[in-house]
Amino acid sequence: xxxxxxxxxxxxxxxxxxxxxxxxxxxxxxxxxxxxxxxxxxxxxxxxxxxxxxxxxxxxxxxxxxxxxxxxxxxxxxxxxxxxxxxxxxxxxxxxxxxxxxxxxxxxxxxxxxxxxxxxxxxxxxxxxxxxxxxxxxxxxxxxxxxxxxxxxxxxxxxxxxxxxxxxxxxxxxxxxxxxxxxxxxxxxxxxxxxxxxxxxxxxxxxxxxxxxxxxxxxxxxxxxxxxxxxxxxxxxxxxxxxxxxxxxxxxxxxxxxxxxxxxxxxxxxxxxxxxxxxxxxxxxxxxxxxxxxxxxxxxxxxxxxxxxxxxxxxxxxxxxxxxxxxxxxxxxxxxxxxxxxxxxxxxxxxxxxxxxxxxxxxxxxxxxxxxxxxxxxxxxxxxxxxxxxxxxxxxxxxxxxxxxxxxxxxxxxxxxxxxxxxxxxxxxxxxxxxxxxxxxxxxxxxxxxxxxxxxxxxxxxxxxxxxxxxxxxxxxxxxxxxxxxxxxxxxxxxxxxxxxxxxxxxxxxxxxxxxxxxxxxxxxxxxxxxxxxxxxxxxxxxxxxxxxxxxxxxxxxxxxxxxxxxxxxxxxxx
RNA sequence: CGGGGCGUAGCGCAGUCUGGCAGCGCGGCUGCUUUGGGAGCAGUAGGUCGCAGGUUCGAAUCCUGCCGCCCCGACCA
Numbered sequence: 001x002x003x004x005x006x007x008x009x010x011x012x013x014x015x016x017x018x019x020x021x022x023x024x025x026x027x028x029x030x031x032x033x034x035x036x037x038x039x040x041x042x043x044x045x046x047x048x049x050x051x052x053x054x055x056x057x058x059x060x061x062x063x064x065x066x067x068x069x070x071x072x073x074x075x076x077x078x079x080x081x082x083x084x085x086x087x088x089x090x091x092x093x094x095x096x097x098x099x100x101x102x103x104x105x106x107x108x109x110x111x112x113x114x115x116x117x118x119x120x121x122x123x124x125x126x127x128x129x130x131x132x133x134x135x136x137x138x139x140x141x142x143x144x145x146x147x148x149x150x151x152x153x154x155x156x157x158x159x160x161x162x163x164x165x166x167x168x169x170x171x172x173x174x175x176x177x178x179x180x181x182x183x184x185x186x187x188x189x190x191x192x193x194x195x196x197x198x199x200x201x202x203x204x205x206x207x208x209x210x211x212x213x214x215x216x217x218x219x220x221x222x223x224x225x226x227x228x229x230x231x232x233x234x235x236x237x238x239x240x241x242x243x244x245x246x247x248x249x250x251x252x253x254x255x256x257x258x259x260x261x262x263x264x265x266x267x268x269x270x271x272x273x274x275x276x277x278x279x280x281x282x283x284x285x286x287x288x289x290x291x292x293x294x295x296x297x298x299x300x301x302x303x304x305x306x307x308x309x310x311x312x313x314x315x316x317x318x319x320x321x322x323x324x325x326x327x328x329x330x331x332x333x334x335x336x337x338x339x340x341x342x343x344x345x346x347x348x349x350x351x352x353x354x355x356x357x358x359x360x361x362x363x364x365x366x367x368x369x370x371x372x373x374x375x376x377x378x379x380x381x382x383x384x385x386x387x388x389x390x391x392x393x394x395x396x397x398x399x400x401x402x403x404x405x406x407x408x409x410x411x412x413x414x415x416x417x418x419x420x421x422x423x424x425x426x427x428x429x430x431x432x433x434x435x436x437x438x439x440x441x442x443x444x445x446x447x448x449x450x451x452x453x454x455x456x457x458x459x460x461x462x463x464x465x466x467x468x469x470x471x472x473x474x475x476x477x478x479x480x481x482x483x484x485x486x487x488x489x490x491x492x493x494x495x496x497x498x499x500x501x502x503x504x505x506x507x508x509x510x511x512x513x514x515x516x517x518x519x520x521x522x523x524x525x526x527x528x529x530x531x532x533x534x535x536x537x538x539x540x541x542x543x544x545x546x547x548x549x550x551x552x553x554x555x556x557x558x559x560x561x562x563x564x565x566x567x568x569x570x571x572x573x574x575x
Numbered sequence: 576c577g578g579g580g581c582g583u584a585g586c587g588c589a590g591u592c593u594g595g596c597a598g599c600g601c602g603g604c605u606g607c608u609u610u611g612g613g614a615g616c617a618g619u620a621g622g623u624c625g626c627a628g629g630u631u632c633g634a635a636u637c638c639u640g641c642c643g644c645c646c647c648g649a650c651c652a
Contacts, residue, residue, distance in 0.1 A: 012601070012613060013587050017645055037644070085652095092651070109652050143576075143650055151651085159652095219651090414652080446652075464612090483610045517612040524612090535611065545611090 001044075001475065003510040003522070006030075008043035010522045020217040022457035023148025025466050029525040038145025038153035045526065046453065048474040050156065053449050054135050056187050056471065057158045060180045064173075066131045066160055071113040073137055077103035079112045082426045094141045106139035111422050111444060114161040118440070119428040125165050128430060128440070129173060133160035135449070147217060149454040150410055160445040163423075165432065170417055170441050174207070177415055177445050181211055185412070188452060189469025191459045196222055198233045198414065207417040211447075212409030213455035220411050223404040225397040230404075235303040238387055239395035239404060241295075246354040249369040254357075257364045260330030262296040265357060265366060273297040277350045277358040277370060279332040281317035284309075289317050289325050289342045292388060293334060295349035295356070299390040308386045309343070331359040331366065335375065339382035346372060347388040410458070412451045418442040464524035467550050470573040475508040477566055478528040480519045482535035484511065492559060493534050496544075499563045505570070524549070530569055532562060 008030030017034070018024040026032045031046035042050060058068065077095060080086035086093070086105075094106045107113065114132055122130060135158045145151050160177070164170040178195065185193045190213055198210040210233060212222055221234035232238070259265045266273045276296030282305070283289055290309065292300055306314060319329045325342040327333075334344055335358070350356065351372045358370040376383060393406040422428065423439040432438050457466045468474065477500060481493035493509065500507040508528060510519050516535075523531055533545040543556040546565065557565050 009585085009602085010613095011586060016581085016587070019646075034644090089652085090650090111652090138652090140652080144646095144648090146646080157652095416652085444652090480611095485610085513610085515610055515612085515614055517610090517614085520612050522613085533611080537611075 001508045003508060004512050006044060006508070008033075008045055010525050012521075018148060020147045020150065020458070021461055022150065022217070022454035025457050025461060025525065026148050026454070029465055029527070032149065036153075038142055038151065040149065040152065040154075040450075045474045049453055049468070049472050050449055052472040053188060053452050054156075054158070057135065057184055057447055057449070060184045060187075061131075061133050061158070061160060064131065064176050064180050066133045068134060069114075069117070069132050070134050070136060071107070071110050071117070073107050073139065075105050075107050075113055077105050079116060080105060083112050083115075083422055084425055085112070092140050092142065094139055108138055108140045109444075109446075110134070110136075110159055111161065111418070111442075112426065115422050115426045115428045115442075118161075118163055119423075119426065122163065122440075123430055125430055125432050129162060129164045129169050131160055131162040131173070133158060133445075146219075147454070149450040150217065151219065152450060155451075156449040158447040158449065162443040162445070163428075163440040164443070165430065165438065165441070167419075167441055170443050174415060174417055174443050177443070178209065181413055181415070181445075181447070184447070185211065185213075185452075187471055188456065189460065189471055190412075190452070190456060193412070194222070194224070194228075194231055194409070196231045196233055196409075197236055206419065209415050210409075210411050211413035211415075212407075213412050213452075213459065214407055214409050215455060215458040216408055217458060218408035218410040220409045222407045222409050223391050223393070223395075224407060225400050226402050226405060227400065230397050230399040234391060235301065236307075237391040237404070238398040239389065239391045240398045240401055241349055241352075241389075242396065243352045243354065248371040248374055249355050251370060251375065252368040253360055254366050254368055255364060256331075256366045259364075259366075266296060269357060269366075269368075271357060274353070275356060277333065277353075277356040279327070279334075279359060281322050281327075281332070282314040283317045283321055284311045285313045287321070289321055290314065291325070291327070291332075291334065291337075291342050291344045292347065293345070293350045293358075294347035294388060295353055298347065298349050300347070300388050301390045304386075304388050305345070308384070308388070309345070326361070328359065328361050328363055331362060331364070333359040333361055333367065333370070334379070334383070335359075335367065335370075336361055339379055343384075344379075344382060345384045345386060345388065346376075348385060349389055351385045410451055410455045411448070412455055413445075413447040415445045416443060418444055462524075462551075464521060466525075466527035468527040468529060470529050470570075473529050474526065475528045476506040476530055476570055477508070478523050478526060478531045479507065479509040480516075480523055480531065480533045481510060482516045482519065482533060483513075485513050486536050488539050489534055489536060492539060492544075496532065496534070496559075496562060500566070503563060503567065505563075505566065529573075530566060532566070 010030050011028050014024055015027045018027050033041045077086055098104050138157045139154050142153050145153055162173050192214040195209045195211050198208050223237040224231040259268045262273050262276050262278050266276055273296040278294050278296045280292040280300050322329045326337045354371055356370045358367050360367050394403045397404050420439040428440050429437045460467045481489055484490050497509040529549050531547045538544050542559050544562050546557050547554045
């Protein structure tokens with residue numbers, strides 16, 4: 001490729017819309033052009049990188065017996081009605097009417113579509129297990145796209161779906177996919193990817209992992225133990241709180257006039273907030289009140305709450321709703337309430353901490369020395385005790401007890417065990433050895449291609465631009481012809497370029513008569529791993545200069561040996 | 576969806592408060608000089624000042640409405 005013809009111009013100034021490293025370099029390097037919020041055209045350089053990423057993914061998916069298919073972007077709404085997700089997903093799902101007023105959607109994920117294909121094509125245990133995958137455009141009507149390719153509305157995703165006769169078979173295959181993902185990210189050249197336990201969210205199912213590219217600009221928060229043995233998304237991370245042993249003291253009513261919040265009560269009674277029990281009230285979609293008690297210094301993790309209670313929507317309760325279950329807002333506790341009207345949940349912290357301050361369910365009064373095991377014993381059948389705590393950096397790791405470390409990550413892939421959620425709702429069955437109809441057991445597995453490109457830049461760059469790993473670099477060799485108005489430079493550069501083309505080397509050639517500084521800066525923005533510089537200076541000695549983009553090597557090579565030399569360098573990357 | 580910011584040449588911006596010739600730098604094109612980390616000189620092209628309406632002799636500038644984009648938050652397979 002001649003740089004003079006390459007579409008996607010490099011720019012010197014940082015565009016004002018770009019804030020994160022990857023976004024800045026994608027724009028400055030002429031890789032992408034924004035069309036609308038969260039919608040981008042990939043220009044030639046980015047398209048080449050994307051194709052290489054896809055080839056690596058495709059190879060590994062094929063190696064675990066994946067069969068590539070292509071499902072439609074536009075799907076009939078009725079297919080999503082079958083699974084029940086049409087109503088559940090919300091405004092992220094873009095819907096519209098076709099000319100016959102039929103409700104259509106743009107696919108944001110393809111469980112429904114793949115089940116539609118499999119249920120009519122796979123009927124026997126003899127055909128199972130099977131995995132189908134595609135690399136295709138997804139559309140999600142994101143509320144707030146951001147940071148270039150990191151959160152977009154339209155993007156390319158590899159999505160794979162496996163179908164099994166038994167849970168054991170799914171477990172084994174899930175592990176295989178996990179290993180395939182590790183290989184993919186390693187081949188792509190991502191330096192720091194971790195797989196963590198995650199919340200399955202709207203996908204449903206139980207077991208799931210996210211693959212996070214560690215990067216400061218990442219949107220996801222991860223907690224890890226110092227040794228890396230424990231790692232989890234903040235939504236499900238746990239911590240091991242220590243509770244100092246104390247003798248349970250007799251409960252004592254105290255006057256706390258006008259002190260409603262935890263901070264006010266703790267200050268008034270001169271105790272740390274960790275010695276208080278906080279009452280937090282939610283209502284679910286049916287207006288059932290959920291009464292959560294948690295230690296005053298800890299926040300309620302609403303993702304955990306939703307998962308543990310198996311409900312999809314929660315909101316804070318109003319004061320009126322709190323009063324309806326017999327509690328006094330600001331002075332609420334679980335003492336003397338009617339458990340029939342309310343679902344009571346204690347966080348482990350509040351259940352285990354001795355001698356807490358809690359509300360008295362009476363205006364301007366609290367109780368001292370509440371002890372869950374003693375004071376709630378009579379109601380224990382009506383109370384759930386679960387972990388609902390928001391984990392903070394430095395909290396003790398649940399496995400090792402060491403302080404947890406907080407990291408930020410970009411979610412570049414995920415794997416889910418779906419179970420029979422979709423096969424049951426959509427009637428995806430097979431006949432087993434006994435001729436009996438069974439629901440298939442499913443897994444699904446995604447990789448975001450655009451996010452990988454952005455993540456690679458985030459993890460591999462210097463102040464001049466991206467440093468592409470060889471495996472996904474847009475080209476392998478970049479020729480800079482310095483002072484190319486001089487005939488000897490022009491001839492040598494053109495000759496070298498055509499020889500590289502003959503060898504099918506992926507080469508980009510800066511054939512412009514720019515100043516060296518412009519050429520080098522552009523070359524850095526393009527980030528090609530191997531660089532050849534030809535100039536009057538080097539040609540005087542019948543040499544060219546060889547440099548690597550990462551700055552690790554710089555040497556001079558006899559002009560005639562250049563093509564062979566580069567071939568050997570490229571071969572090194574291929575082992 | 577809430578909060579904040581921005582919209583003027585391809586890009587970055589000034590001009591808006593206080594209404595009166597549409598400007599600067601970079602980039603583009605032509606020519607000459609220059610060639611190892613974003614050169615110099617000369618010439619030249621490029622504008623619906625986001626859109627619509629209003630006020631005014633006169634609007635990029637004031638008023639009203641709308642649209643778009645960025646950031647923070649909520650949300651997020």
